[in-house]
Amino acid sequence: MYFFIDLTCKVVLVNYNKMKLTIYNTLSRKKEVFVPLHAPNVGMYVCGPTVYGDGHLGHARPAITFDILFRFLIHLGYKVRYVRNITDVGHLENDADSGEDKIAKKARLDQLEPMEVVQYYVNRYHKAMEMLNVLPPSIEPHASGHIMEQIEFVQKILDNGFAYESEGSVYFDVEKYNKTYNYGKLSGRNVEEMLESTRNLDGQSDKRRSVDFALWKKASPEHIMRWKAPWSQGFPGWHMECSAMGTKYLGAEFDIHGGGMDLMFPHHECEIAQSTAALGKETVKYWMHNNMITINGQKMGKSLGNFITLEEFFTGNHPLLTQAFSPMTVRFFILQAQYRSTVDFSSEALQASEKGLSRLMEGYTRLLKLTSAATSTEETAGLREKCEEAMCDDLNTPIVISHLFDSLKSINLVSDGKATISEIDLVELKSVFKLFIENLLGLKVENESAGGNEAYKKAIDLLLNMRLEAKQNKDWATSDKIRNELTALGFEIKDTKDGFEWKI
RNA sequence: GGUACCUUGGCCGAGUGGCUAGGCACCGGUCUGCAAAACCGAUCACGGCGGUUCGAAUCCGCCAGGUACCUCCA
Numbered sequence: 220m221y222f223f224i225d226l227t228c229k230v231v232l233v234n235y236n237k238m239k240l241t242i243y244n245t246l247s248r249k250k251e252v253f254v255p256l257h258a259p260n261v262g263m264y265v266c267g268p269t270v271y272g273d274g275h276l277g278h279a280r281p282a283i284t285f286d287i288l289f290r291f292l293i294h295l296g297y298k299v300r301y302v303r304n305i306t307d308v309g310h311l312e313n314d315a316d317s318g319e320d321k322i323a324k325k326a327r328l329d330q331l332e333p334m335e336v337v338q339y340y341v342n343r344y345h346k347a348m349e350m351l352n353v354l355p356p357s358i359e360p361h362a363s364g365h366i367m368e369q370i371e372f373v374q375k376i377l378d379n380g381f382a383y384e385s386e387g388s389v390y391f392d393v394e395k396y397n398k399t400y401n402y403g404k405l406s407g408r409n410v411e412e413m414l415e416s417t418r419n420l421d422g423q424s425d426k427r428r429s430v431d432f433a434l435w436k437k438a439s440p441e442h443i444m445r446w447k448a449p450w451s452q453g454f455p456g457w458h459m460e461c462s463a464m465g466t467k468y469l470g471a472e473f474d475i476h477g478g479g480m481d482l483m484f485p486h487h488e489c490e491i492a493q494s495t496a497a498l499g500k501e502t503v504k505y506w507m508h509n510n511m512i513t514i515n516g517q518k519m520g521k522s523l524g525n526f527i528t529l530e531e532f533f534t535g536n537h538p539l540l541t542q543a544f545s546p547m548t549v550r551f552f553i554l555q556a557q558y559r560s561t562v563d564f565s566s567e568a569l570q571a572s573e574k575g576l577s578r579l580m581e582g583y584t585r586l587l588k589l590t591s592a593a594t595s596t597e598e599t600a601g602l603r604e605k606c607e608e609a610m611c612d613d614l615n616t617p618i619v620i621s622h623l624f625d626s627l628k629s630i631n632l633v634s635d636g637k638a639t640i641s642e643i644d645l646v647e648l649k650s651v652f653k654l655f656i657e658n659l660l661g662l663k664v665e666n667e668s669a670g671g672n673e674a675y676k677k678a679i680d681l682l683l684n685m686r687l688e689a690k691q692n693k694d695w696a697t698s699d700k701i702r703n704e705l706t707a708l709g710f711e712i713k714d715t716k717d718g719f720e721w722k723i
Numbered sequence: 724g725g726u727a728c729c730u731u732g733g734c735c736g737a738g739u740g741g742c743u744a745g746g747c748a749c750c751g752g753u754c755u756g757c758a759a760a761a762c763c764g765a766u767c768a769c770g771g772c773g774g775u776u777c778g779a780a781u782c783c784g785c786c787a788g789g790u791a792c793c794u795c796c797a
Contacts (some may be wrong), residue, residue, distance in 0.1 A: 248727095266797075284797095312795060321795080407726060408794075413793080415740045457795095473765095479797030480728095509797075510728095516789070520796050555746070558738060559728080561790075568735050571747035578746085581761085617737050621745035631762060635753095695756065706759080713760045720760085 238295060240611045242288075242475075243559060245483065245506040246405060250613055255474050256380045256504060261297040262473035263289065263502075264465040266482055267359070269306040269323040270340035274347050275526040276549070276564060277479070277512050277519050283550055283661075284509045284558040284614070285477045286353045290659050291610055303356040307337040308363045308444050309457045320454070323444050333444050337363070347529040350546040352661045356433050358468050362460035366446045369455040369463040372497055373434045373448075381496035385425040387437030387451030391492060393430045393437050402492050405506060406484035409536050414503075432489050434459055458489035466494060466502060476503040478536050480510055481518075509558045514539070516563060527564070541566040546572060551576040554616040554660055580664050582627040585634045592639035597629035603651045610659065619655060628651075679705075683712070 240253040255261045265285045268278055285303075292299045311318035326333040331430035348355070362369075373389050376382040381396045382389050393402050397410045413430050426433075437451035438444075445452045455463075465473065478487065487506065494502040511518045519526045527537050535543030544552075552572040556562040602622060609618035626648065640648070656662050682701055689697040702712050705721075713720040 233793055268797075269795095275797085279797085281797050310795080314735090318795085408793075409726085412725065478731095481792070484726095484792060485794095511791070511797075513790080518791070518796085522794090522796055526796095547781080561735080563735080568745080571735060575746045577763095615737075617745070621737070624745055628763090635762060637763085690756080693756070697756080702758085710763090711760075714755070714758085 238607055238611055239480045240291070240295065241505060241613055242505055243613050245508050249411075251505065253474075253505065255297065255643050256472055259298050260474070261292050261299045262469035263292070263299060263301045263475040264461070264469060264473065264475065264480035265301070265303045265356075265476070266461060266486070267303040267305050268340075268344055269310045269321055270344060271321040272340065272521065272532060273292065273528040275519065275521075275528045276343050276532065277349075277526060279529060279549060280512055280553055280558070280562075281477065281479050281509045283347055283553050285507075286661060287554070287558075287614055287616060288475070288477070288507075289354060289356075289657065290661060291614065294654075294659060300358070300469060301356040302358045302360065302465065304464055305337070305341055305361045306457070306460060307341075307361050308319060308366075309455045311457065313673060320442070320444055323442065326443075334363070337361075342579040343530075347546075350533065351529075351550050352546070352663055354428060354661075360464045360468065362455070362464070363444075365464050365467065366455065368467050369459045370435070370446075370448045371599060372459060372463040372466075372493070373455070375497040376434060376493060379499070381492075382434055383427065384450055385427070387453065388425050389435040389450055390426050390431040390522060391434055391489070391496070392427070392459050393432070393492070394428060396492055400492070400495050403488065405491055406488050408484060408488070411597055432456060432458065432485065434493070439650060458486055458493060461486075461490050462493040462497070462502075465490075466498070471498050472500065472502055472504070474503075475507060476507045477507040477509070480508040481520075483508055484692055486722075492601060495690075510561045512553075512562050512564055514564045519564065539566065541570075544569050545665055547645060547662055548573045548576055551579075551620075555620060557613070557615055557617055559613070575624075575713060576662070579623060579627065579656070580662065582630050583656055586630045586649060586662065588653055589630065589633055589640065589643040589645060591645045593641065594639060595644045596638045597632060597640060597644075599626060599629055599640065599648050602626050602648065603654075606651065616660065619660065621710070623652070679721060683721060687718060 234639060241250045242253050243249070244251045252275065263285070265281060267272060282303075285301075289301050307322055308320065310321045312321060312324065320332045320333075321334055325331075326336045329336065331339075345355075373382065376391065377384070381391075382391050393410060394414065396402055402408075402410050403413075410430065414428065433456035435448055435450055435453055435455055437453040442454070444454055446454060465476070476487070476490075491501070491503070505587065511520075512526050513519060514527075517523065517525065527539060529546075529549070531537040531540065532544045532549055533546060535541075546567060552569055553562065555572060555575075605622045606619045609615040609622065612618070629640070630648070633640050682705065686698045686701040689695075689701070705712055709723055711722050
């Protein structure tokens with residue numbers, strides 16, 4: 220047990236001894252105790268978006284999941300370098316040689332410069348992340364800004380004999396690599412079987428085998444995003460950016476690599492192969508993958524066309540949405556499930572989250588106003604430990620939330636005068652709620668009447684004051700008329716002991 | 724076809740051998756001129772069949788259903 224002084228100059232008790240973070244490592248398919256390579260420093264790399272379209276609910280999942288991990292690692296006292304990349308080159312429409320770069324295609328369709336497309340969607344992505352209260356990473360490197368590093372990385376793989384050049388392109392030799400190392404260890408794939416089933420090459424490709432993947436591709440004449448390399452004017456393969464940028468900023472070996480489950484193969488598998496082939500050793504210690512968000516039981520994805528963008532959530536402008544949902548509701552919705560489970564989206568589920576979140580935040584606000592008594596009649600001790608234990612168990616945020624809801628009952632009882640709480644318990648409870656709700660889960664009270672101006676608010680107050688007078692005169696007809704009309708306009712009127720409250 | 728995973732109450736979603744998470748909805752109550760909101764309380768469960776065990780939602784087997792990856796997808 221230790222004491223320390225927190226930012227608000229209060230003495231806080233923390234039991235560091237019990238805190239042992241365990242995380243599920245996709246490599247071992249087990250939960251493992253997290254031991255950093257170079258404590259107190261922790262290196263973490265997460266695959267960010269390919270910026271050729273608006274972010275959707277699926278993009279929010281890894282961003283929020285690894286935001287929680289980022290926040291928790293900092294809370295545990297680590298010095299974290301969090302790298303989340305922006306893919307703005309090399310991500311092709313498909314694996315065929317004719318596959319068009321996603322950014323370039325969007326630029327062609329919209330008649331824009333590719334970097335104009337990139338900037339536009341990066342800005343929008345940042346805006347959405349900020350609304351979701353996702354902390355910015357320490358470094359956000361662009362693939363297009365690290366072409367030199369990627370060329371050098373390809374050269375290393377060539378020098379080590381695990382790649383070959385063909386018609387100006389460079390491909391990774393999976394079969395050769397697999398003789399020394401294990402291609403498929405992350406996704407559980409068997410190279411022999413893959414070779415068996417794909418041996419019939421059509422002869423159109425420069426690749427020797429279909430399992431081989433591009434490290435560098437020669438640009439076709441119409442391909443506008445191109446750079447000069449020893450092999451050709453071209454561009455790097457999709458998987459190359461993460462190997463090059465990850466090791467550049469976090470070193471040849473680093474702690475955590477995260478991303479969506481759908482990236483496990485081929486993206487992360489290829490990344491492991493590239494880094495191992497170039498550096499001769501495993502780069503990443505813990506691989507973490509968040510599960511998908513589904514819609515009617517099916518994965519929400521661009522290729523399926525069943526995705527809902529974050530902006531559509533925030534505005535409610537989508538046929539499947541019955542209303543707008545605030546960024547915090549979306550965040551809370553995602554945190555109500557453990558990150559390795561699928562979450563099925565529905566308007567009903569979002570509505571449930573919205574109400575639950577609202578109750579939690581109102582309870583938190585109520586807690587801050589509570590006054591203490593001589594003794595506690597409610598048992599509130601142990602909340603910090605229980606929540607920390609849940610976080611340490613592979614970031615089990617739904618359990619953290621359930622503990623907070625349990626304590627909410629005590630808070631409400633005290634607030635109603637049906638129970639009492641001592642000063643020391645109250646200080647602790649406030650501290651724990653602040654820590655978990657604000658700092659770790661990253662939930663914040665949203666400004667309810669954003670955009671409203673003073674005159675408008677005063678007009679509503681005026682109407683409700685007239686209603687109050689009518690009520691005092693027992694003129695129920697008038698008072699109900701005002702209330703009903705305002706309710707019909709979308710206002711929520713609450714009568715309180717001394718007057719009223721309202722919100723939209 | 725190959726590989727992996729999943730199936731919990733009206734809905735969402737935790738839980739890896741015994742002590743019925745939690746949220747939302749519904750129901751009952753408190754409060755209120757009546758409501759709303761808020762608060763309190765109660766009910767409802769582990770896909771099917773078999774096995775291991777004193778005891779299984781939890782372990783094993785079979786069956787049924789579903790999803791993901793094997794092209795690009797967070």
